[in-house]
Amino acid sequence: MGIPVIDYNGPSNEGVSIHQNNIKNGYRCDTATAYLGPISHHRKNLTILTGHRALRLVVNEQTMVCEGVEVEEEEFLLAEEKKRRAGDLKKGWKGYFSERKRRFVPVSKEVVVSCGSISSPHLLLLSGMGPKEELEKVGVKCLVNSPDVGKQLEDHLSLFVRASVKEGSQTVTERAWMEGDRELKERGEGPLASSAADCSYFFVSEAGKKVAEPYPDIQLSMIVAPCDEDFYHGNLRYTSHFNYYTNPSHQINPQTEGVCFVITHLHPRSRGSVTLQSSHPLDHPVISTNFLDNQHDLDVLRCGAEKMVQVCKQPSLRDLDIQLLIPPHLHNDDQIDWDGYSRHYAKSLYHPTSTLQMGKVLTPDLRVKGVRGVRVADGSVMPGITSGNTNAPIIMIGEKVVDFLA
Known part of the structure; x- marks a missing residue:
């Protein structure tokens, strides 16, 4: 041939x-083995919080600066979710989450969202960043009207x-x-x-x-x-x-x-x-x-x-x-x-990309447009999918964001 x-x-x-x-x-x-494994036990400026889920980014509506991330213990979340689905909890989710279990993680400089091409747009949407009409339809207050959040999914x-x-x-x-x-x-x-x-x-x-x-x-x-x-x-x-x-x-x-x-x-x-x-x-x-x-x-x-x-x-x-x-x-x-x-x-082949495209949702240095103090570092930032597998380019994106933050 x-x-x-x-x-x-x-x-x-x-x-x-x-x-x-x-x-x-x-x-x-994998990246956890190569990057986190060698340093996770002795770096004083690194805290790995396992068993938690990010609920939303907390943004000051007057200054439009991200002040931190609200997280919840996943074990408690799942237990409460079972009750919600069984009808034992009638209130909206903000009404029944335990203040003791919920945590607010403040940010001194920037939040880097790195949840992947599915969960990163999901988190931004839950935080009020996305198409205004779609957000209001499900009861989320729109803070940043960004029509391209979650769109252009490629695989x-x-x-x-x-x-x-x-x-x-x-x-x-x-x-x-x-x-x-x-x-x-x-x-x-x-x-x-x-x-x-x-x-x-x-x-x-x-x-x-x-x-x-x-x-x-x-x-x-x-x-x-x-x-x-x-x-x-x-x-x-x-x-x-x-x-x-x-x-x-x-x-x-x-x-x-x-x-x-x-x-x-x-x-x-x-x-x-x-x-x-x-x-x-x-x-x-x-x-x-x-x-x-x-x-x-x-x-x-x-x-x-x-x-x-x-x-x-x-x-x-x-x-x-x-x-x-x-x-x-x-x-x-x-x-x-x-x-x-x-x-x-x-x-x-599980290579989703492009749901928070650089140039549309993000600036060239991967900041979320319309809000200060939030960047994204995963496959969602790609303007288009690569010909080769996405693993190496996504690692490169993470490395590049480190340079931006340095």
Whole structure:
């Protein structure tokens, strides 16, 4: 196919590249481990308050300066919430929260909101910062009329496509996973010390070329994985995602060696939103992803799936005898209804961004417009989603905010 091997940090992003991962001694090294772990026990100017939830930012309505954050012990919150839902508590949430359990955390300089692309807009909305009409509709007083709070939600949407391979192909079986688990625990090495998908092919789809897409809009990865459906339930939390075959005689043997292709649309046109369900902080926000609302998104995923089929037919993979496991109702001879597959089985890759966009809701130095003393540092600040996974850019955003505060 003539696909070049590239460094995706270089000038060209189209091609195959080995992944860079946050892995230390065989385990994922998250930001808490890397940043907080080494300093959390001896830094006198750091207090980590666990088991609490931020209820709202407290803003002085005369000066429009954020004076602090109101928080509540989560265990008490959940107990009170059970009573509220049972009808034992009739008052609004401000009426029954215990003054003893509720805490006001004052701020001397600035509050940095870093709750993620769902909870950060949720907190701002609860604090009266957002579209005035939407806030007043649920009984929240509007302090800052900011129409774009919670809007423009973007995410990476993926198709997971299972495939069986010829027995003895040395992919991964259940027994191999058990051996890999022992190797990981003893030496921090082996197949389980990898990210499972060790490289990806980034490219501009044919649908993307028609609209002059400037960046890769498809990421094609392959996970070496057994055909055991429980593997996907346990690791990806995709309950019944691959339960295509209701007839027991058609079920795939869990010991069958296999792979799983992951086709990810990197720059979807569909946009979602995060809005308030109510003024109560324990009522989850309404998340409308609007996945596949735009026909272009279906076209791109179809192109990605067709490219995957081409890859499977390459001479270097022919000996594996790759057989795609497609639901019977979406498969007719050699024709696969990829649009139908996308509508039924497309899943979020959990990379939400852009709900508090820099330039609209935030200033270039990530301050919330209309109020003083509040910044945001997470994926919600992105003007648009990145082609690559969002973990590294979000860490960079946090680092940049540290520079702003210094």
